[in-house]
Amino acid sequence: MKLNLFSKISIKTLLFFCFFGISLSANENIEEKVKKLTLELRCMTCQNQSVYDSDADFSNDIKNLVKNKFEEGESEYEIKKFLAERYGEYILFRPFFNYNNLFLWGFPFILLTISLFFLIFKTRKK
Amino acid sequence: MNRLILISPLIILFVICLFVLIYLVSGKNPNKPPSALLNKDTPLFKSVSLYDDKTFINNESIKNKKVLINFFASWCTPCKVEHPLIFELANENPDLYILGFNHKDKKEDAKKYLKDDGDPYNFVGIDSDGLIALEFGVFGLPETFLINEDGKIIYKYMGPLTEKIIKDEIESLL
Numbered sequence: 001m002k003l004n005l006f007s008k009i010s011i012k013t014l015l016f017f018c019f020f021g022i023s024l025s026a027n028e029n030i031e032e033k034v035k036k037l038t039l040e041l042r043c044m045t046c047q048n049q050s051v052y053d054s055d056a057d058f059s060n061d062i063k064n065l066v067k068n069k070f071e072e073g074e075s076e077y078e079i080k081k082f083l084a085e086r087y088g089e090y091i092l093f094r095p096f097f098n099y100n101n102l103f104l105w106g107f108p109f110i111l112l113t114i115s116l117f118f119l120i121f122k123t124r125k126k
Numbered sequence: 127m128n129r130l131i132l133i134s135p136l137i138i139l140f141v142i143c144l145f146v147l148i149y150l151v152s153g154k155n156p157n158k159p160p161s162a163l164l165n166k167d168t169p170l171f172k173s174v175s176l177y178d179d180k181t182f183i184n185n186e187s188i189k190n191k192k193v194l195i196n197f198f199a200s201w202c203t204p205c206k207v208e209h210p211l212i213f214e215l216a217n218e219n220p221d222l223y224i225l226g227f228n229h230k231d232k233k234e235d236a237k238k239y240l241k242d243d244g245d246p247y248n249f250v251g252i253d254s255d256g257l258i259a260l261e262f263g264v265f266g267l268p269e270t271f272l273i274n275e276d277g278k279i280i281y282k283y284m285g286p287l288t289e290k291i292i293k294d295e296i297e298s299l300l
Contacts, residue, residue, distance in 0.1 A: 044265040057230075058265045061256050086169070086263035088162035103146075114139060 030070050037076055038063055040093050041083065050093065161263060161282040168277050169261035173251030176228055176236055183225065183251050185277065191223045192300065193273040196247070197259055199231040200239035202267040208286035212246040215292065219300050227253045229267055272299055 038052035043059045051059040051066075062083070069079045080092060089095045097105055163169070168185060175181040196212060198205040216224050226247035228236045233252070240250065253259055262271065265284075272281035281299055283291060 057256075061260060065257075065260055085162055085166075086261065087265070088263075111139070118136070 030067065033070050033076070034063060034067050037066055037079060040080075041066075042091050042093055044087060044091060161279070163263055163271075163279045164282060165278055165280065168273050168279060171251075171258045171261055173227065173253060173258060176233065176240075176250040176252055183249050187249075188223060188225065188273065189277065190275050191273075192221065192275055193223045193225055195225045195227065195262070195271040195273065197227045197229050197253070197262070197264050197267055197269045199229045199267055200235040201231065202229075204286040205268045206243065208268055208288075209243050209246070211287045211289065211292060213244060215296070216246045222300060224248050226250045227258055229253045229259050229264070230256050272296065 035052055038059075039050050041051040041062060043049045043051050043054035043056055045056045045058045046054045049059075051062045066079055069082070074082075080096075083091050084096065089101070095101045095104065168188070170185055172182060172184040175183070194212075194215065198209075212224065212226075215222065224247050226249070228250055230253070236250070236252075240247075251258070259269075262269070268286055270281075270283045270287060271279055274280045281296065283295070287296075
């Protein structure tokens with residue numbers, strides 16, 4: 001089947017926009033992922049600012065690093081692990097759930113349980 | 127009395143929390159968190175010499191050597207403060223290999239700085255994009271690391287070195 005010139009141009013234009021759209025959406029996707037992750041990272045040279053919100057040299061380096069690693073196909077967890085191995089979990093606003101942080105994660109629940117027992121005990125007595 | 131017994135769990139809890147808080151906060155400076163790389167292997171790096179584009183340094187080059195790694199730049203004022211101390215370390219410890227990483231600097235500026243103030247380093251590697259610094263967990267200049275013969279990071283100091291720091295913390299490790 002022979003395509004006329006108009007059809008050929010139409011197909012090529014359609015394909016171009018498809019690829020352009022896919023590439024744009026992939027870029028947007030990475031930008032979103034970078035934003036989400038860097039919002040969870042502490043700027044080590046600022047006071048109570050996330051890497052995303054900071055314009056410090058350190059933060060810009062981390063933003064570039066995160067972007068490059070996402071582009072290389074690394075996952076959010078892998079990037080967080082890479083940074084925590086070098087800067088400590090201090091760089092993470094939300095530390096990993098592991099043996100070292102068990103108390104940190106578990107304490108609110110311990111507090112809640114004790115408070116509930118205390119409340120039940122007191123209301124029963126009344 | 128009954129009331130006291132009733133609130134005793136809360137008092138105990140409060141005391142525990144207080145001790146935990148004191149333990150967590152004591153002796154820790156939030157601006158200088160301990161390095162996560164202490165007692166770990168030196169991160170992989172490869173850097174070109176400031177003076178010769180054909181000469182490189184990497185982990186293999188510092189194998190079986192005690193190495194002091196210093197991140198510096200010509201634009202970093204605190205680096206200038208500690209610069210004479212790097213000379214002292216070099217003079218007093220001839221076996222110590224001193225590796226400087228010139229961080230995010232212009233080549234000409236770095237060369238001029240080392241010409242004017244002297245070059246205490248055995249090798250000056252370029253870290254123009256800051257990637258080596260990121261590998262080492264550096265977030266401000268100057269930063270100094272001490273690597274033992276096994277390639278493990280045994281010491282890290284953030285900020286300019288002082289006579290006191292060298293005497294109290296570094297000398298015993300050399």
